[in-house]
Amino acid sequence: MVKLRRFILLISFIFLSLAIGTSVIAHQKDNNRNRTMTFATAKNHESNRSVLSLKITQNGASWTHGILDEEGNETMRFTGEGVDFSIGNYSKGNVKHWGMRIDIPGKMYLNNFWNGIVEIHQFQGSKENIQTIDFRDISQDDIELRQITGDENIMIELNIGDYLVYYPSEEIGEYPIYNANNGRGTVTVGGIFYFDELDIQSFNGTIDYVIVTPLVSQTGFVILLVGAGVWFLFLFFELGYLYRRRRMKTEWDRDQKRLNELMKVFVSFIDAKDTYTAGHSSRVAFYSMKLAEKMGLTTDECMEIYYDGILHDVGKIGISDEILRKPGVLSGKEYEIIKSHTTTGGRMLKSLSTIKTAKSAAMFHHEWYNGKGYPIGLAGDKIPLEARIICVADAFDAMSSARVYRPAMDIDYIKRELRDKSGIQFDPVIAGYMLELIEEDALKNPMDYELPAYPYMQ
Numbered sequence: 001m002v003k004l005r006r007f008i009l010l011i012s013f014i015f016l017s018l019a020i021g022t023s024v025i026a027h028q029k030d031n032n033r034n035r036t037m038t039f040a041t042a043k044n045h046e047s048n049r050s051v052l053s054l055k056i057t058q059n060g061a062s063w064t065h066g067i068l069d070e071e072g073n074e075t076m077r078f079t080g081e082g083v084d085f086s087i088g089n090y091s092k093g094n095v096k097h098w099g100m101r102i103d104i105p106g107k108m109y110l111n112n113f114w115n116g117i118v119e120i121h122q123f124q125g126s127k128e129n130i131q132t133i134d135f136r137d138i139s140q141d142d143i144e145l146r147q148i149t150g151d152e153n154i155m156i157e158l159n160i161g162d163y164l165v166y167y168p169s170e171e172i173g174e175y176p177i178y179n180a181n182n183g184r185g186t187v188t189v190g191g192i193f194y195f196d197e198l199d200i201q202s203f204n205g206t207i208d209y210v211i212v213t214p215l216v217s218q219t220g221f222v223i224l225l226v227g228a229g230v231w232f233l234f235l236f237f238e239l240g241y242l243y244r245r246r247r248m249k250t251e252w253d254r255d256q257k258r259l260n261e262l263m264k265v266f267v268s269f270i271d272a273k274d275t276y277t278a279g280h281s282s283r284v285a286f287y288s289m290k291l292a293e294k295m296g297l298t299t300d301e302c303m304e305i306y307y308d309g310i311l312h313d314v315g316k317i318g319i320s321d322e323i324l325r326k327p328g329v330l331s332g333k334e335y336e337i338i339k340s341h342t343t344t345g346g347r348m349l350k351s352l353s354t355i356k357t358a359k360s361a362a363m364f365h366h367e368w369y370n371g372k373g374y375p376i377g378l379a380g381d382k383i384p385l386e387a388r389i390i391c392v393a394d395a396f397d398a399m400s401s402a403r404v405y406r407p408a409m410d411i412d413y414i415k416r417e418l419r420d421k422s423g424i425q426f427d428p429v430i431a432g433y434m435l436e437l438i439e440e441d442a443l444k445n446p447m448d449y450e451l452p453a454y455p456y457m458q
């Protein structure tokens with residue numbers, strides 16, 4: 001049971017660690033991922049569930065501008081339009097940073113690009129000229145790119161194939177772009193382009209961005225965190241339980257050891273009375289416990305049977321040494337006194353409430369299965385089970401131990417006796433088990449046996 005609990009604890013710990021570990025790693029990986037989205041995808045974000053949206057609109061501002069030659073005649077005339085690029089964040093996270101590349105779809109002139117700095121890539125044949133311009137702070141003379149000069153306005157020439165890279169400014173709130181749920185889902189940047197004729201929707205390009213997803217907004221992660229919380233609570237109580245259990249076990253061990261030692265002292269009292277049968281009580285206890293195990297009784301019951309065996313002859317303490325140790329044949333009266341060790345034992349053990357069967361074991365272990373035993377002549381199943389077990393164990397020890405006046409019986413004799421007296425003296429089922437134990441050679445070294453201090457808890 002305890003091993004199972006520990007196993008479950010260990011397995012759940014491993015699984016939870018793996019789950020949290022992989023989730024954290026996956027989360028972190030996803031958290032700072034660089035992503036790229038094309039204008040086409042961003043413009044259709046609703047249909048393909050992309051996280052960013054892009055709207056390109058004319059903001060209504062419009063200029064007509066002519067280029068004058070040195071004599072003041074107009075040589076060129078352009079219409080300038082303010083074009084807005086609005087980026088919306090529809091993800092669950094926030095756009096930590098972004099940058100935008102705008103591919104130029106036709107011939108035009110760039111006059112301004114507000115809110116920050118733009119990097120212009122201008123091609124001349126296969127030659128690429130790159131200049132980063134801050135429109136807030138530049139004069140025509142500083143521009144190295146191809147442009148229309150002779151006008152006070154900046155007019156940088158752009159053709160198909162050229163492109164702009166826009167770097168947003170954190171200072172004026174162009175990033176981060178918080179998600180739409182937080183009410184600040186859109187950032188608008190734009191430029192002033194002069195062109196003859198242009199469909200502004202034909203602007204192409206890409207937006208590079210980094211999404212940061214707040215930890216708590218991922219449902220799975222929240223569930224895992226709650227799971228981890230519950231698990232830690234469980235762990236807390238489980239460790240508390242294991243700690244209390246260990247403390248209990250220590251105390252139990254101590255008490256059990258004390259009881260076992262007291263039992264041994266007690267056994268020495270009983271055995272000292274009857275020197276012919278030294279060690280008898282311990283051996284009977286061992287054989288009885290083996291029988292109980294064989295019969296499939298519980299650990300508790302087996303242990304109790306062991307104590308019953310230890311105590312079964314306790315009544316002999318009350319019998320005088322002259323009678324108990326008399327070498328010759330006993331008189332009828334002396335035999336009656338010997339027989340009284342059963343009832344005396346029963347009386348002595350009456351108040352032993354923690355080993356409940358000890359009293360009946362002492363009282364009835366000389367009853368016979370056929371009802372011809374003593375002290376009262378109980379028969380069959382009327383004899384308490386513990387007494388029937390001890391009856392067989394007691395007889396086995398009597399036969400297998402050497403006495404001063406006779407050697408130990410040989411094993412074939414003992415087996416024959418067990419068989420012959422089945423149903424007469426012995427419960428036939430228990431005698432059968434005893435024969436099996438003999439066959440299995442399971443009754444070796446009974447005196448070496450020490451009752452485990454704590455048989456319930458490993």
Ligand SMILES: [Fe+2]
Pocket residue numbers: 312313365366394
């Ligand atoms: Fe006895």
